[in-house]
Amino acid sequence: MGLVELRVFESRGWEVDLAKRELRARGSAVPIGSRAFEIIETLVEAAGELVTKDDLMRRVWPGLVVEDNTVQVHISAIRKALGADRNMLKTISGRGYRLLGDWTTQRETLPVRSALPERVRSPTHPFLTNVPVAASALVGRETAVQQLRDLVSAYRVVTLTGPGGIGKTVLASEVARRVFPALEGDVLFVELVSLSDPGLVPSTVAHVLDLQLHGDEISPELVARAIGDKRVLLVLDNCEHVIDAAATMAETLVRLCPQVSVLATSRELLRIEGEFAYRVSALEVPAADLEGSDDGLHHSAVQLFIARTRSLRADFLPQGDELPAISAICRQLDGIPLAIEFAAARAATLGIQQVAGRLDDRFALLTGGRRTALPRHQTLRATLDWSYELLFEEERKLLRHLAIFAGGFTLEAATTVTGDTESRVALCISGLVSKSLVVLDVSEAAPRWRLLETVRMYSLEKLAGGGERGPALCRLAEYCLALFAPFAIESELQSAIDNLGRYRRDVDNLRAALNWAFSPAGDLSVGVKLAAITSDFWVALSLVSEACEWAGKALEGMGEAVGTRSEMVLQCSLGFALIYTQGMSPHACEALRRALALACELEDFDYRQRATCGLWLFSARSGALNDALGFARGYEEIAKARDVQSRATAAWLVGVPQSYRAAHVEASEQLRWAIDHYPVLWRRRDMIRLGGDVRCSALSHNVVNLLSLGQLDAASRTAGIAIEEARGTNQPFVLCVALWSAGFLAMSLGEHERANDCGEELVDLASKRALRPFYAAGLCLRGIVAAGRGQPETGIEPLRAGLGEMQAARYLLFYPCFRTKFAAILGGIGCFDDGLAEIEEAWRFSVETNYRWYMPEILRTKAELLALLGSSEPALIEDLLRQSMGQASAQQAAYWELSAAIGLAELLQGQGRDKEAVAILSSIYNRFTEGFSASRVKRAKALLDQLA
Numbered sequence: 001m002g003l004v005e006l007r008v009f010e011s012r013g014w015e016v017d018l019a020k021r022e023l024r025a026r027g028s029a030v031p032i033g034s035r036a037f038e039i040i041e042t043l044v045e046a047a048g049e050l051v052t053k054d055d056l057m058r059r060v061w062p063g064l065v066v067e068d069n070t071v072q073v074h075i076s077a078i079r080k081a082l083g084a085d086r087n088m089l090k091t092i093s094g095r096g097y098r099l100l101g102d103w104t105t106q107r108e109t110l111p112v113r114s115a116l117p118e119r120v121r122s123p124t125h126p127f128l129t130n131v132p133v134a135a136s137a138l139v140g141r142e143t144a145v146q147q148l149r150d151l152v153s154a155y156r157v158v159t160l161t162g163p164g165g166i167g168k169t170v171l172a173s174e175v176a177r178r179v180f181p182a183l184e185g186d187v188l189f190v191e192l193v194s195l196s197d198p199g200l201v202p203s204t205v206a207h208v209l210d211l212q213l214h215g216d217e218i219s220p221e222l223v224a225r226a227i228g229d230k231r232v233l234l235v236l237d238n239c240e241h242v243i244d245a246a247a248t249m250a251e252t253l254v255r256l257c258p259q260v261s262v263l264a265t266s267r268e269l270l271r272i273e274g275e276f277a278y279r280v281s282a283l284e285v286p287a288a289d290l291e292g293s294d295d296g297l298h299h300s301a302v303q304l305f306i307a308r309t310r311s312l313r314a315d316f317l318p319q320g321d322e323l324p325a326i327s328a329i330c331r332q333l334d335g336i337p338l339a340i341e342f343a344a345a346r347a348a349t350l351g352i353q354q355v356a357g358r359l360d361d362r363f364a365l366l367t368g369g370r371r372t373a374l375p376r377h378q379t380l381r382a383t384l385d386w387s388y389e390l391l392f393e394e395e396r397k398l399l400r401h402l403a404i405f406a407g408g409f410t411l412e413a414a415t416t417v418t419g420d421t422e423s424r425v426a427l428c429i430s431g432l433v434s435k436s437l438v439v440l441d442v443s444e445a446a447p448r449w450r451l452l453e454t455v456r457m458y459s460l461e462k463l464a465g466g467g468e469r470g471p472a473l474c475r476l477a478e479y480c481l482a483l484f485a486p487f488a489i490e491s492e493l494q495s496a497i498d499n500l501g502r503y504r505r506d507v508d509n510l511r512a513a514l515n516w517a518f519s520p521a522g523d524l525s526v527g528v529k530l531a532a533i534t535s536d537f538w539v540a541l542s543l544v545s546e547a548c549e550w551a552g553k554a555l556e557g558m559g560e561a562v563g564t565r566s567e568m569v570l571q572c573s574l575g576f577a578l579i580y581t582q583g584m585s586p587h588a589c590e591a592l593r594r595a596l597a598l599a600c601e602l603e604d605f606d607y608r609q610r611a612t613c614g615l616w617l618f619s620a621r622s623g624a625l626n627d628a629l630g631f632a633r634g635y636e637e638i639a640k641a642r643d644v645q646s647r648a649t650a651a652w653l654v655g656v657p658q659s660y661r662a663a664h665v666e667a668s669e670q671l672r673w674a675i676d677h678y679p680v681l682w683r684r685r686d687m688i689r690l691g692g693d694v695r696c697s698a699l700s701h702n703v704v705n706l707l708s709l710g711q712l713d714a715a716s717r718t719a720g721i722a723i724e725e726a727r728g729t730n731q732p733f734v735l736c737v738a739l740w741s742a743g744f745l746a747m748s749l750g751e752h753e754r755a756n757d758c759g760e761e762l763v764d765l766a767s768k769r770a771l772r773p774f775y776a777a778g779l780c781l782r783g784i785v786a787a788g789r790g791q792p793e794t795g796i797e798p799l800r801a802g803l804g805e806m807q808a809a810r811y812l813l814f815y816p817c818f819r820t821k822f823a824a825i826l827g828g829i830g831c832f833d834d835g836l837a838e839i840e841e842a843w844r845f846s847v848e849t850n851y852r853w854y855m856p857e858i859l860r861t862k863a864e865l866l867a868l869l870g871s872s873e874p875a876l877i878e879d880l881l882r883q884s885m886g887q888a889s890a891q892q893a894a895y896w897e898l899s900a901a902i903g904l905a906e907l908l909q910g911q912g913r914d915k916e917a918v919a920i921l922s923s924i925y926n927r928f929t930e931g932f933s934a935s936r937v938k939r940a941k942a943l944l945d946q947l948a
Contacts, residue, residue, distance in 0.1 A: 009044045011101035014085065016044045020229075022258045023081060031254045031274030032081045033261060034231075035060055035153035036074045043089070043099035052096035070150045077154035081274070129187040130208065131176045131235070138174050139307055139337075140283045140300025141167070148175045148278060152233065152263055155276040156254050159264040162280035163436040163452060164383040165338025168265035169237050171280060175263065176235050185231025185259065193238040198245035205234070205249060220252035224260075231259040239266035240435070241390055247272050267387060268434040282335030282452075286327040297323070301330035301340055308344035316348065325356040332359050334452040339380055362457065384458045387437060396462075398428040399437060399451075401472050403459035407508030408441055408450035416479040417472055448505065473516040477526050480506070480513045481533060487540075488533040488569070490606050494685045497540050504541060510534060514550055524557040532566040535573035539688045542732050545770045548577035568598035568607055575614045576691045580733050583773045583809025584622035592618060606689070609635075609646075613690040616653055620660075621773070623812035623849040628657040648678035649686070652694045659704045660813065662852035662891040668705040671698040683729065693734045696726045700741035707745055708853060710894030712931025719745050732765055736774035739765070743781045744814060747788070747821070748895075750935030756785040773811030776802045780818040787825045795825055816842040816854050820861050827865040835865050852887070856896035859884035860903055867907070878907055885920075895936075898924050902940050909947060918947045 009016040015024040021037055023030045032040070038060045043051055057066055060074075075097065079086040090098045138145070151158050152175065160168040173189065180187040190208045192201065203218040211226040234253065239246035247270040250262045254274060264270060269277050283301035297303070305326050310316045318326060329352075333339040339362075346365060347355045358365050363381040388396065401418045402409060414429065415422045429449060432438040437455055441448045451459065463469045483506060486496035496503065510530075517527030531554035538547035551574040554566075561567055575592035578585055596611035598604075612635050619628035632653035639646035655670030678694045687693045699722035706715035719742035726738035743758030759781030766775035783799030786792070799822045806815050823838035839862045846855055863880035871877060881904040888897035901924045908917035925940045932938070 008106045009103045010106065011103040012085070014082075014088075014101070016040055016103075020258050025083075029255055029258065030081045031156040033074070033077060033152065033154040033156050034259070036077045036081075036155070039074055040078060040099070043097060044103055046099070047103065048098060048100065050092055050096050050098050055096065073147075073150040074154040077151075077276070127180070127184065127186050129176070129180050129189075131173055131180070131187055131189045134174065134177070136311065137307070138170065139304040141171055141174070144171060144280070145174055145178060148172075148263075149178055151276055151278060152179055152261060155274065156261045157250055157264070157270065157272060157275040158262070158278055159266055159269050159275055160278050160280050161266060161269060161436055163336070163455065164267065164387050165336045165380070166280045166282065166436075167337040168280050170337070172235055172237060172263055172265050176233065179233060183231065183233060185233065187233045187235070189235045189237065191237050192242055192246060195242055198242040201242055201245040201249050205236075209234075220249045221256065223249070224252050224256035227253065227257045227260060229257070229259055232257070233261050233263060236262060236264040239264050239270065240268055240387075243268060243270065246270060267390075267436045283330070283337060283340070285330045285335045288331065299327070299330070301333075301335040301337075302326055304337060305330055305340050305344045305347075308341050309348050312345060312348035318352075322352045325352045329356050329359065332453060333362075334454055336452070336454065338383060339454060342380055360457075362454065363461070380454065381458070384455065387435065388458070388462070391435065391437075392431070394424070395428050395431050395435075398425065399432060399455075399459050400463040400466065400468060402432075402438065402449075402451055403456045403463050404469070404472050404476050404512060405450070405509055406456070406512045407506055408448050409509070410446065410448055413479055413483075413506075413509070414449075417475045419475065470516075470521055473513065474523065474526070476509065477513040477517055477523070477530055480510050481526075481530055484510065484530075484534045484537055487536045493536060493688070494682065496537075497684045497688070500540055503537060507541065510537075514553075518553045518557070524559060525561070528554045528558060528561050528566055528570070532569040532573075535569055536688045539573075539576075540684070542730065542769070544577050544580045544733065547573050548581050551577060563598070565598075565602060565604070568595050568602060568604065571595035571598065572607055572610050572614060575611070575618075579614070579618060579621070579691070581770055581772060583811045584618055585810065589615070589618050609649075610689050610691075613649075613653070613692075617691050620657055621813050622810045623815065623845065623851060625657045625661050625850050629654070629661070632657060644677055645679050645682055645686075648674045649690065649694055652678070652698045655698060656701045659701050660853050661850055662708070662855075662893065664705040664708050664853070664892055668702055668709070671702040671705070674698040675702070687729060687731055687734060692737070693726070693729050693731065696722055696729065696734050696738055699725065700738045703741045703745050704853065707748060707895055708891065708893040710898070710928055710931065712749065712895065712934050712937070714930070715745055716749075732769040733771060733774070736762060736766055736771055736777075740774065740777045740814065743777075744817065747781065747784050749931075750788070752785050752788045755781055755788070759785060772805065773809045776805030776809060776811065777814060777818075778802070779805065780814075780821075783825075784818070784821050787821075787828070792825045792829050796822075796829075799825065812845070812849075816846050816851055816858065819845075820854065820858050823865065824861050827868050832865060832869045836862070839865065853891065853893070856884040856888040856891070856893060856900055859887065860896075860900045863903060867903075874907065874911070878904065881907065894924065894927055895931075898928070898940055899936055901925075902936065902943060905940075905943055905947070909943075914947050918944065921947075 007018045013026045017024060018041060023032050023037065023040060039056060042056060042059045053068070053071060056071060075089065075091070078089055082088055088100045090100055092098065148158065148171070160172055162168055176187050176189065188208050190205050192204065195201065195204060202220050202223050206213045206218055206223050206226070209227065209232070211223065213222060213226060236246055236250060243266060246264065246266070250264060250270055251272040253260045253262060269275065283304060284299040285301045286299050306316070306318065329343050330340060333343060343355050355365065388399070391399065398414070398418060402414060404417065405413065411422060411426055411429070415425045418425055429438060433440055433449070438449050438451060441450055460469070463472060484503060486492035514527060514530055516522045517524065517530060531550040535547055535551060538544065538550070551570045554570050555574060558567055571591045572595035575588045575595060578588035578591065582588070592611050592614040595607060596615065599607035599611055612631055616628050616631040616635070619625070619631060632650070635653050636650040639650035651670045652674040655667045655674060658667035658670065675695055675698045680695065683693055683695060699718050703715050703719045703722070706718060722738040723735070723742055726735040729735070739758045739762040743755050743762060746755035746758060759778050762774055762778035763782065766772070766778055779798045779802030783795035783797070783802065786795030786798070799818065803815070803818060803822060806812060806818070819838050819842040823835040823842065826838060827835035839858060843858050845851065846858060859880050863877045863884070866877050866880070881900050884900035885897050885904065888900060901921045905917035905921040908914070908920070921940055921944055925944060928937060932941070
């Protein structure tokens, strides 16, 4: 028998009962955590006065250091409990909090007798816990543990949700162990996994709490009354298969026992009042582009893999390519701890690479969990079987069909594939999300969901096992045909490109549909249609190699589609793709000629433009400049009567071959007109239609004219603008052209660092995107830069390899230039015969193809080689230099004329003909109005000063 003072604060239907430690709304208890209640108690006793954060911390967490975010968690819990009256708790920014309202106090002193006998407590262990000791260190969860400790003291029901194997039980156990020393109450762990009858939940809880209840039926209410006012944190583990009974048990305890809190683990929420949902996230995995770096060691998934492998093999330390393989394993397993532990166990016996190479068969491979683990945690398949068997039949069917979406899905996509109504599919998706089998992708503006990869592979097995896979993939292909249709309609192409992000999200689904269509079990006619419709999409996505792959497969199985619009589209797509990925192969030319013939036959002006531009591109890059100019002039005639975009395109087509035929003035005028008049609005569309960006390409190729004409500063500015604009297009092949042009300019001006930067970026970009011809150009730049830095032997191999690649790819637009540079380097190291042979080959090619613009340099380099050789025929050397100057003068190519004049002036100086040397060199040098920092221009000035 004793006395107790009852104090209850009341305002506007709210009651704060200090004796029972309850917050009540109109007489009904509102669940709230112990620490959160202590904050309310402090605020209500302050009678509306400000309570600072420091005061709260001293009162609620005496002797402990807590962070501001911990206080915020509890304030948020109180506001959630207050519901519509959340504004009663006011935050005074930077100072503290006030509880508003006119609070009145009821006081009464009553004798009390304990309703139930207290259990006898040991003096040394006044409170009880049965939470097992941790079997191993918890990896990557320290932040989660701290967050959950705060949540458990702020909310009376906290539920950890997530898919099987994510680590809910391990995390809840660790939180319980951390909370126990400061709780001043019991912390008890109730394992529900073995229950087959939901009706046994109350008796199981009573048994763990040692309540000694008897009778035929033990109800949640009976358990709650037996607990009474004891302070208990109850961990209800694995609730999903008895979810209704577990929810009723938790709700009853929270309602009737003011000092009981519940920490639950379940694959779906309890859905009871006052519950806080905490979704347990996967461990951190390295991004795909970080797999090859040591940064992987900073990710918790990799740390867990290494720790578990080391526990089974003490000498384990990742070596060489093992760390990237571990990162890839963790990524493919979605960062799920249980799956990673299985993989680590196998890696300890089979090796890292064996595990990495066999993850497609992960359900057979990833077995052998701890012997003491639950049966469903001893293999990866058993873990998913447990979740699958708990689903309703409609949910199982939907989960199986959702597995075909490799790239996530929308409600519309899921409805199309299942053939069910949208409302029923939406309801099932909601159920699968709540059961942690489907994930809502919150990064998307519109609702979109996905399956974890392991869940998807499991569901694919179920789909195939039931004979449903083929029909489901056929419906996926039909969905993709409708989704990507705007890419095949000329009037809608620009809009589709502008909304590319919308389509990019479904790229993996498109691949799945195409792979099925072209498989032995698929439908070739559907594959042909889908490949044709999406040919522009792949280019828009900068995946030219895939455009090549799908067009090639479709054309192999055309069947009745021969001669149709689909064949025309695919032939054109294949021709362009082959040019960019393999070079000027005969196959590319054949495809483009077939596309042009079909376009004329079908009277399709769009594809007549496309195929013509493709053939022009093929001719120009293979060095057939006369053919390229012929295609350009033909296009020019058609474009005269059409819009400004067509006329600007015609000017570009004419200007490029004329640049290399050395008609520099006309070429520059044509390219400038294209640059000034091309409507930038259409550039993204035309990059796909015409195989290049008209404006960037015109800028890049005009660099050749400006350099030749001696407008060196203008050439440098133009090259810079071309690269800047090319980066903005986000198209690798457009940027490659700009880098190639800028690199050649820098090489010609003696700017080795700039040439090196362009060359290395070109090599890197082209190798990543499988753009073979541009990779060859990058290798050539690398070799020339090495020679320019005084390392000619180092430069020979990349130059030889690059030239070989150019020949193999038939990408010859700059071929004579690089071959001439190669000849000069060979001569510089004493290989004169080889150098002269290279010069003769460069000259032969230039004559045969009308590649006139570099002829002055070829002649000058030949003279330079003969001079190095110590030729006994100075007249021949002089004649070559005068021929070089004559050709350059005829082309109005002042820069090449100056280059040859420097060589001739030095030759004449050596013969004592200084006045003649000055006359020749000064007449050309004095025409220059810019570019005085270029190495050759400075060399000319120094020579003139010396001769003077």
